[in-house]
Amino acid sequence: MLPEDRKELILRELAMRGSLNAAEFAAKAGISGMTVRRDLATLADQGLLVRVHGGAVAAPENSPGPQRTASPSRPRRLPMATIGMVVPSASYYFPGVIRGAEAAAQEAGVRLVLGVSNYSVQEEQRQLRRLLDNGVDGILVTPSEVSLAGTDTLALLADAGVPVVVVERSIEDALDDGELESVRSDHGRGAEIAVNHLLQLGHRKVGLGIREGSPTGPPVTAGYHQALQRAGMPRDESLVHTVTRPRTGPEDHPGVVDRILDSFLAAGVTAAIIHSDEDALQFTSACLERRLRVPEDFAIVAYDDEIAALGAVPLSAVAPPKFDVGYQALQMCLNRIGGRRSGTGALRRVSLSPALVVRESSRS
Amino acid sequence: MLPEDRKELILRELAMRGSLNAAEFAAKAGISGMTVRRDLATLADQGLLVRVHGGAVAAPENSPGPQRTASPSRPRRLPMATIGMVVPSASYYFPGVIRGAEAAAQEAGVRLVLGVSNYSVQEEQRQLRRLLDNGVDGILVTPSEVSLAGTDTLALLADAGVPVVVVERSIEDALDDGELESVRSDHGRGAEIAVNHLLQLGHRKVGLGIREGSPTGPPVTAGYHQALQRAGMPRDESLVHTVTRPRTGPEDHPGVVDRILDSFLAAGVTAAIIHSDEDALQFTSACLERRLRVPEDFAIVAYDDEIAALGAVPLSAVAPPKFDVGYQALQMCLNRIGGRRSGTGALRRVSLSPALVVRESSRS
DNA sequence: TTGGGTGTGTTCAGTATTGTTCAACTTGTT
């Protein structure tokens, strides 16, 4: 590598990250710390960066070269905006999404206002109206209902007058109404990844358990079937079970899980994907109680990764990109508010891929 | 090898990678280091590059020709990466995409290197390998084939070692192989928008003409059917025609268009979407020749918007977001290269919505 | 305030790169 290249690399790192650790960079670039320090010294002389203990930070914008600009009015006031966010729940699933949106908001220096609809359509609309009346500059919303088509909420969003990003819901069927963008986890793909992982471990029959009533269920089921089909397996509906929620009380639940496990074992299933990692933990317990070893006798992948790591057997899990969904949603909204940097006026629909975290419950 | 060729090679290398190592280049070109150094000296005198210890770096943009800038503190270039882009054609459809990628590249101060595969799989792979061998930092690629599944190109991309963004192609079926992201125009949605527009104008029977062999055809057809179905219309395959390309010569083409128009009129169709605006213009001529008024007697929406505005009757057109596709693809690639600003590691799949441009041919 | 740990710059020896010089070679001309 040329010395010049090295310096370029340093500046690039600095431009992208804002700061640079000398030792870290040396290791990454495979050069000695001394060389890095010398480069930093050179570049600092040219005013291209500012040395600090341990590395360097990017030079202030206003001094692209060796120069001394005495700018008394430093603090640049960012144009502050307020983004409203409405989610159905602040306890299940969405905390991750909210954290992502918060992170992006903080970075961009905008304010995020949250509303929770508790899966009530009325409440949802009330929250949205409140936000709009208060003059927010953009909206992130996860409607309670799975499909937006023809709902009052859609009508409300369609002429909100501000950019709207729909989060974790489809806008396929709402294309004429307003300028909606969307960001979603690609749960179908998440399921496919899990199935492929299990097939690769040699399992021939893979079961699926889906939590009752969850909007995540259908796409996961679809992805599951698709992955099996691609692998040339016959479609077998009997391997898909619904994990019903306890109605009479929590003590009912283990019974449901037990029956599903029975059914799996009877069908020769040796691995399963269980939606909601909470249920997956229950399921694991059921396996262990029957002296089934996990993963040797039965492999398990949880769908969702809130508490999957905490079981007696840490569970492999598909982790939906919740943080990223929130983060990207806010960025897209902001991008649409802010004066549309060059090109890029087209409405976006973004799918984010979940990631598989392999833990004990599905190791080879 | 001619001295001129050598210099040409040097400049190309420089344009491609931004820097050049003299010894390395000498070895690769099979010439002595001395000769390389002499060439570099000559080119540096002409201002075509800047010598540095160990080799040379590309000359700053603003000095394209021989000039003598006596400024010892040369204007430093921005931190820079090189992105390779491979498209099947540089004349049809992709110029818009390329422009978008170029714009984003310029904004970000990175270098964009283009390769054209001419729809040849071999050429495509050769181009990709060339780019990778030359050490690009990221790849934007539109594979020649519609589906990536199981192709050698996919294998190549899967372990490219740098971020890869697939442009205008699906990666649905390639999820296990490497970390691919994608950006595409949502042609299905484009067709839906066009259909809804025509239905809204009161048309009850809407025809569709699809250019033969285009990868855009299937999604457009699917969107067309879906929009009609949503509107409660019966599915009628007889309203969909393929616009075959002239085989014997250009004089054959009007005949094809004429027959399609015949068929439409016989079926009571009063509006049509014609894929490729070029064919749409032909189609419009055919209408006018028969004394059909456009749009009063027959409304037309072109799919694609290259020359739709230029007809005797300016055509309404669905404009795929080509520029945006290129722009976003490059940004996504860069984002993945750059040190992953907080959050946001999840792989993205982005659909961009086409826009309907209403002109004379479909006004109320 | 006082240590221990970490980061910094100096020095120096080793290595890589550079430009000079010159001989060998190619090409076109006499």
Added chain:
DNA sequence: AACAAGTTGAACAATACTGAACACACCCAA
């Protein structure tokens, strides 16, 4: 064939760059 002009590659001394050792400066926690 002989020559001049231009190009190329090898040898080599001068120079630039690199990494290791080491003494010192800085930061942080007790």
